[in-house]
Amino acid sequence: DAGVIQSxxxxxxxxxxxxxxxxxxxxxxxxxxxxxxxxxRGLELLxxxxxxxxxxxxxxxxxxxxxxxxxxxxxxxxIQPSEPRDSAVYFCASSVGTxxxxxxxxxxxxxLTVV
Amino acid sequence: DQQVKQNSPSLSVQEGRISILNCDYTxxxxxxxxxxxKYPAEGPTFLISISSIKDxxxxxxxxVFLNKSAKHLSLHIVPSQPGDSAVYFCAAVTTGxxxxxxxxxxxxxxxxx
Numbered sequence: 001d002a003g004v005i006q007s008x009x010x011x012x013x014x015x016x017x018x019x020x021x022x023x024x025x026x027x028x029x030x031x032x033x034x035x036x037x038x039x040x041r042g043l044e045l046l047x048x049x050x051x052x053x054x055x056x057x058x059x060x061x062x063x064x065x066x067x068x069x070x071x072x073x074x075x076x077x078x079i080q081p082s083e084p085r086d087s088a089v090y091f092c093a094s095s096v097g098t099x100x101x102x103x104x105x106x107x108x109x110x111x112l113t114v115v
Numbered sequence: 116d117q118q119v120k121q122n123s124p125s126l127s128v129q130e131g132r133i134s135i136l137n138c139d140y141t142x143x144x145x146x147x148x149x150x151x152x153k154y155p156a157e158g159p160t161f162l163i164s165i166s167s168i169k170d171x172x173x174x175x176x177x178x179v180f181l182n183k184s185a186k187h188l189s190l191h192i193v194p195s196q197p198g199d200s201a202v203y204f205c206a207a208v209t210t211g212x213x214x215x216x217x218x219x220x221x222x223x224x225x226x227x228x
Contacts, residue, residue, distance in 0.1 A: 004158070035218075042121075042220030043159070043204060048213070055213055091158050103149060103161025104216070 004094050006107035013114055018080040021110045023092035025073050033104060034067055034077050035091045043091070049075065082114045118142045119207050121219035129227050134192040136222050138205030141186065145207035149216070150179060150190050153202045162203075163190070195226045 005024040013019050025032055032049040048056040052069045060067070064083070069075045079086055089111050093104035120139045128134045138148075146167040151159035165172040165179045165188070172179050178191045192199055205219040 040220070043218035045215065045217075048215070050213075056215065093158070103151070103164070104159075106158025106160070108156065108158050 004092060004105050004107035006090075006092055006110050008110060009108065010111045011113070013082055013112070015083055015114055016081040017114075018078065019082045019086075019112060019114075021077040021079075021090050021092075021112070023075045023077070023107060025075070025092075025094040026105055027073065029094035029096055029105070030072070031095045031097060032069060032075050033093045033095075034075070035093065035106075037089045037091060037109070046077070046090075079112075082112075084114045087112055087114050116141075117219070118145075119205055119217050119219040121203075121205050121222045123222050124220075125223040125225070127225045127227060128195045130197055131194045134190075134195045134199065134224055134226065136190040136192075136203050136205075136224065138188050138190075138219055139186055140188075140207050142207070142209070142217075143186070144209045144211075145217075146210050147208040147214075148179070148181060148188050149206040149208070150177075151204040151206060151218075153204065153221070159204055192224075195224075197226050197228050200224055200226045 007022045030051050034046040035043045037043050046059045047067045049069045067077045089109045091106050091109045093106040095104045118141050149164040150162040152162045153159040163174050163177050165181050170181050181188045202221040202223045204221045206216050
């Protein structure tokens with residue numbers, strides 16, 4: 001198994017542009033989490049899907065952020081328009097169920113820089 | 116409001132000695148705790164966990180201790196190895212509900228050869 005695959009690994013964009021981050025889950029995993037990592041706030045949960053349904057999106061900063069899970073193996077996180085304060089590393093993670101006892105499997109992250 | 120606090124942003128330890136990483140939490144509803152390890156340019160990986168019904172869990176060189184009355188947990192690595200150099204995240208869960216995991220901001224451990 002190739003693990004959780006995120007693309008792109010790095011993204012540099014200008015303020016105001018649309019950014020789309022992609023994530024492919026591990027086959028058989030039915031939960032998907034998008035996290036954002038910053039120095040000040042650590043790992044923050046943005047949104048959680050279970051069986052393709054968004055369960056908790058309370059961490060999505062504002063309407064500029066949206067996430068979709070069009071099928072059981074793929075998810076996108078879109079930022080439009082992007083702002084410099086969105087610069088961070090974005091991780092997606094997947095698990096079987098809530099992943100409580102075996103942990104999440106994280107992707108390698110997308111480092112986003114908005115200039 | 117950080118519900119899971121890792122107050123030491125970094126820690127340096129000599130190879131072979133003990134590394135102790137600390138974590139405090141404020142939410143008394145947390146009843147399950149995890150540690151994740153993260154290398155540069157990689158995602159975090161699950162390391163070890165502990166339920167609130169226990170006060171200690173051991174896995175090889177890694178031991179997690181939980182002090183519920185103090186709302187404090189610690190990760191001990193003995194002996195420390197250079198390959199342990201990484202960022203360690205403490206995380207906490209309330210097992211009721213959908214079991215949302217709340218992470219701390221991490222502690223960067225450097226093990227000096």
